[in-house]
Amino acid sequence: MIDTKEFTVLDAMELKLPTIFALSLPELEQWCLDHQIKKYRAGQIYRWLFPMRAKSWEEMTDLPLELREKLAASFSFFTSEIESHQIASDRTEKLLLKLHDREFVECVVMREPNRTTICISTQVGCAMGCVFCASGLAGLTRNLTTAEILEQITQLDRLLDEQEKITNIVVMGIGEPLANLANLLPALERLHEGKTFNFGSRRITISTVGLPEKIRELARIGKRYSLAVSLHASNDKLRTEIVPVNKNIGIREILEAAEYYFEQTGRRVTYEYVLLSGINDSPRDAKQLVTLLKNRHAHVNLIPMNAISLLDIGGSSQETARTFSHILNDAGIVTTIRKRKGADIDAACGQLRLPKIHDQIKG
Ligand code: SAH
Numbered sequence: 001m002i003d004t005k006e007f008t009v010l011d012a013m014e015l016k017l018p019t020i021f022a023l024s025l026p027e028l029e030q031w032c033l034d035h036q037i038k039k040y041r042a043g044q045i046y047r048w049l050f051p052m053r054a055k056s057w058e059e060m061t062d063l064p065l066e067l068r069e070k071l072a073a074s075f076s077f078f079t080s081e082i083e084s085h086q087i088a089s090d091r092t093e094k095l096l097l098k099l100h101d102r103e104f105v106e107c108v109v110m111r112e113p114n115r116t117t118i119c120i121s122t123q124v125g126c127a128m129g130c131v132f133c134a135s136g137l138a139g140l141t142r143n144l145t146t147a148e149i150l151e152q153i154t155q156l157d158r159l160l161d162e163q164e165k166i167t168n169i170v171v172m173g174i175g176e177p178l179a180n181l182a183n184l185l186p187a188l189e190r191l192h193e194g195k196t197f198n199f200g201s202r203r204i205t206i207s208t209v210g211l212p213e214k215i216r217e218l219a220r221i222g223k224r225y226s227l228a229v230s231l232h233a234s235n236d237k238l239r240t241e242i243v244p245v246n247k248n249i250g251i252r253e254i255l256e257a258a259e260y261y262f263e264q265t266g267r268r269v270t271y272e273y274v275l276l277s278g279i280n281d282s283p284r285d286a287k288q289l290v291t292l293l294k295n296r297h298a299h300v301n302l303i304p305m306n307a308i309s310l311l312d313i314g315g316s317s318q319e320t321a322r323t324f325s326h327i328l329n330d331a332g333i334v335t336t337i338r339k340r341k342g343a344d345i346d347a348a349c350g351q352l353r354l355p356k357i358h359d360q361i362k363g
Contacts, residue, residue, distance in 0.1 A: 020075040021049065021154055022147035025195050031074075037067060043195070045071070050196045053158045080105075080151055085159075092342030093159055096353065099124070099148060103141055104353045105174055107152040109159055109166075110341045116160065117168040120152045122184055123175025128209045129244045130230070132276055134308045134354050135174040143180040149187035153197070166197065172207040172228070174353065178214035185221065201225050207272065209245060212257035219257075219264035227261050228270040228301070229254060233280050234288035242280065251292065259296060268297040274305050275316035275324065286327035293333055300328055300335040306343070310354065 023031065028042040044063060048054040056077060057068045080097040083104060087093050093109045105121040126133070127140035152173075157166060169191070171177045177184050184206075191199040205226040208215065218225065231251070233239035239246040258269040271293065275281045293300065302325055305315030316324070321337055328335040 017074060017076040019079045019147045019151065020045075020071065020077060021150055022145075023075075024190060025193060035070065037070075041067060046195045049154070053154075055158060078151055078155065079147065080155065082155065086345040088342040088345040090341060092345065093156075094342060094345050095152075095155060095159075096356075097152065097155065099144075104356050105144065105148070105152070106353055107156055107173055108342065109156050115167050116164055117170060118153065118156045118166050119170045119173050120149060120156075121173030121175050122149060122171060122177045122180045126175050127179065127245075128176050130209070130232070131242055131244075132274055132305055132308070132311060132313050134310070137310065137354070140175075143183055144175070146183045146186045146190075149184060150190055153187075153191065157197075166199075168203045168205070169199070170205045170207065170228075172205070176209055176211070177206050178208045178211045178218065181214060181217065188223075188225070202267075205270075209243060210249060210254035210257075212249065212253045215254075215257035215261055219261040224265050224267055226267055226270065227258070227265075228272050229258055230274075231271045231289075232274050232276075234285055234292050238280060238285075242276070255292065255296065258298075262297045268299055270299045270301050272301050272303055274303045275321050276305055277314045277316045277320070279313070281316040281320050281324055283323060283327055286324045290328060290331040290333060294331065298333060300333055302335060302337045304338065304340055306340070308354075 020028075025042060025046055028045060029039045031037075032039055032042045041063065045060065048060045048063075052059075054060055057072050060068060063071075079100045082095055083098040084096040085093065091111045095107050097105050097107065099105065103124040105124060107121060108119040110117045110119065121144065123143050124141040125139055126136035129136045129139075153166070153169070160166070171184065188201070188204060191197045191204070192201065201223040202225075205228055206218070207228040207230060210229045210231070215227065215229075218227070230243070231239070231254075232242050233246075234251075236246060236250050239251060261267065261269055273280070273289070289300070302321055304318075304321060305313070307315065325335045325337055
């Protein structure tokens with residue numbers, strides 16, 4: 001029998017045990033029944049895992065020692081380890097998580113008055129290759145599992161003050177969420193459960209490079225997730241230069257899929273547009289964007305680019321951003337300029353993982 005006090009994350013990884021966080025409450029109840037343990041114990045364990053934010057089996061003091069030992073012998077706690085934890089001056093916090101196979105992903109907490117938003121990753125690396133983004137510099141390594149996606153949320157939740165709660169989730173970290181829907185959707189489903197976070201779908205935003213078939217698939221599942229589409233250009237020639245996967249897709253297809261998403265879910269789609277100096281930020285680009293989005297149920301979010309050391313593309317000036325935004329607003333398109341968060345800790349996607357994979361990129 002394993003002594004719970006001696007039992008570390010690494011032991012669990014070597015034993016390749018499933019993580020306890022991967023189990024839904026009914027699954028945990030079934031596990032209890034299968035092991036001659038009273039079903040109500042599952043609810044107790046769940047309370048420790050979610051509202052009580054336990055970090056180890058030892059903390060679960062109202063469970064008999066024998067049960068804690070059984071749990072430790074059957075499940076790992078977290079399967080990732082915190083490789084680094086950074087806190088910015090605006091209280092944005094970022095975790096670099098080391099996964100069981102020594103790959104890395106990042107996740108972030110951002111704070112505003114009355115709002116605590118977390119940003120999570122869905123893949124190790126990314127296959128999309130957007131030219132201004134650090135996440136895809138070394139391509140895609142693998143999809144994250146459902147448990148790994150969920151684990152970012154439970155890890156970040158443990159950084160919060162006692163009274164603080166996650167109010168919003170943005171799936172905007174490393175990777176293309178719609179290329180890993182099969183693992184993402186069950187993770188999000190778990191968040192809705194009353195005994196976990198009791199999180200409504202409207203407070204979850206999924207950001208996509210714009211994969212039309214996948215947008216339609218998401219529209220049909222009957223949830224009202226907020227959808228953000230990373231447009232970044234108002235014509236296909238430029239978009240293909242900035243977002244190479246656009247070559248085989250095209251803006252029109254994406255806008256039609258987004259309109260379908262609105263029809264099915266009643267949720268207005270947000271178009272994200274990273275302002276890149278001298279590339280996509282002229283008044284002409286803004287006017288072309290007006291023509292594209294004029295009669296659609298759209299909201300535009302202009303994003304100041306976060307500088308990436310390995311790239312020589314720069315963000316637009318504040319003045320250019322304001323001019324761009326005025327053109328859209330004057331044409332009746334609701335437009336916001338995103339506030340920068342965590343600039344002093346390189347909080348944009350993929351930047352912390354970069355030094356870890358630097359040799360791969362150079363190679
Ligand atoms: N693959 C998805 C989600 C991950 S990227 C997508 O493309 O939407 C999340 C958002 O961050 C996207 O809008 C992306 O274009 C933006 N982004 C990536 N790198 C950035 C950078 N250096 N500065 C500002 N925004 C960036």
